[in-house]
Amino acid sequence: MGVALVTGSAGLVGAESVRFLSETGLEVVGVDNNLREFFYGPTGSTEWSRKHLESTIHKYRHVTADIRDEKRMNALFAELGDSLELILHTAGQPSHEWATQDPPMDFDVNARGTLVLLECARQHSPKASFVFTSTNKVYGDSINRRVFEELPTRWEIERSSPFFEKGIDETLTIDRSMHSIFGVSKTAADLLVQEYGRYFGMNTVCFRCGCITGPGHSGTVLHGFLAYLAICCLKRESYTVIGYKGKQVRDNIHARDLVRMFWEYHQNPKPGVVYNAGGGRRANCSVMEAIGLCENLTGQKMNVVVRDQARAGDHQWWISDTSLFGRDYPNWQQNFSMEQLVQDVLTGLDKRLSKG
Numbered sequence: 001m002g003v004a005l006v007t008g009s010a011g012l013v014g015a016e017s018v019r020f021l022s023e024t025g026l027e028v029v030g031v032d033n034n035l036r037e038f039f040y041g042p043t044g045s046t047e048w049s050r051k052h053l054e055s056t057i058h059k060y061r062h063v064t065a066d067i068r069d070e071k072r073m074n075a076l077f078a079e080l081g082d083s084l085e086l087i088l089h090t091a092g093q094p095s096h097e098w099a100t101q102d103p104p105m106d107f108d109v110n111a112r113g114t115l116v117l118l119e120c121a122r123q124h125s126p127k128a129s130f131v132f133t134s135t136n137k138v139y140g141d142s143i144n145r146r147v148f149e150e151l152p153t154r155w156e157i158e159r160s161s162p163f164f165e166k167g168i169d170e171t172l173t174i175d176r177s178m179h180s181i182f183g184v185s186k187t188a189a190d191l192l193v194q195e196y197g198r199y200f201g202m203n204t205v206c207f208r209c210g211c212i213t214g215p216g217h218s219g220t221v222l223h224g225f226l227a228y229l230a231i232c233c234l235k236r237e238s239y240t241v242i243g244y245k246g247k248q249v250r251d252n253i254h255a256r257d258l259v260r261m262f263w264e265y266h267q268n269p270k271p272g273v274v275y276n277a278g279g280g281r282r283a284n285c286s287v288m289e290a291i292g293l294c295e296n297l298t299g300q301k302m303n304v305v306v307r308d309q310a311r312a313g314d315h316q317w318w319i320s321d322t323s324l325f326g327r328d329y330p331n332w333q334q335n336f337s338m339e340q341l342v343q344d345v346l347t348g349l350d351k352r353l354s355k356g
């Protein structure tokens, strides 16, 4: 039987991947050492998720190890060898604010960690598909130099922009902009993933994601926008909006919709490709609109604090154009609208929080 390896398997995207893959007939091996708790404190811990996977998924094997541990990773890949069909690399340090606290560690996890896995795959499982969860921060903040119109609840890109209708495609330059420390460590990894495809002919792909969400996110102030907002709403804690009057727009994709993109790629993989992935025009919101949705769906007024200074490198407006992926993989369809996303996150988190 074929095997799939998921790194960061207890995280939002990783755990959704494990659940999806366990229904495909593949055996699933997951690697996660709960570094998210080290990064963001106890509320960021993904231990609950590891326990849930181990107790509910029969063919799941969890390996508590660090992806940067070359010896452990080499031994694991040597053991799996040619039976390994698919690698979903979702482990990482995903917060651009945390990265400024410890740039060397951020780079070590995101860039060198990815290199360790690519090299293990090249040595032991070169035919496996290698899927990397990259980020739109790879493009830096050059989008902020475009012209935006201020609407009552959001910024909107000018109608004459080539990105107005469908969002931002893969032609946006990655040069001449501020990426943030996190954006740079992810860009290094993204480029390595592409080069392992070009140089070594491996089937590698980067999905450059907007916001990814789902009830499985261990949302914290430093990472997990919608999940953290939903937690603040459900626990009646105050939420701080940072910059752009709360009108900055981000698109949101459910982790399950994203994992189905990974799977479609694996059905017909190609070397060294890059796709934007996100909610697109169907599922996007400003921070203020997301707050409004939470309030409407729960009937609960939120306590919102507004800070004027935007985060360095933060996008004023980001909507991903996923047409390129749609053309290459026409079987993929996005399921979740913005309202369905917020509802799903609220329902799932409410259940989890009430269990304690």
Ligand SMILES: NC(=O)c1ccc[n+]([C@@H]2O[C@H](COP(=O)([O-])OP(=O)(O)OC[C@H]3O[C@@H](n4cnc5c(N)ncnc54)[C@H](O)[C@@H]3O)[C@@H](O)[C@H]2O)c1
Pocket (backbone or CB within 6 Å): 007, 008, 009, 010, 011, 012, 013, 014, 031, 032, 033, 034, 035, 036, 037, 046, 065, 066, 067, 068, 090, 091, 092, 093, 094, 095, 109, 113, 133, 134, 135, 136, 209, 210, 211, 212, 213, 217, 218, 224
């Ligand atoms: N969530 C988003 O909005 C978003 C957006 C764009 C890109 N991404 C990228 O997608 C990936 C997955 O994001 P997520 O939201 O699921 O993150 P997450 O933090 O929920 O999950 C990542 C998991 O990886 C584990 N991990 C981290 N470093 C590790 C290491 N060195 N060794 C082993 N395990 C380690 C963590 O403990 C965590 O459980 C990340 O690489 C992130 O940069 C996320």
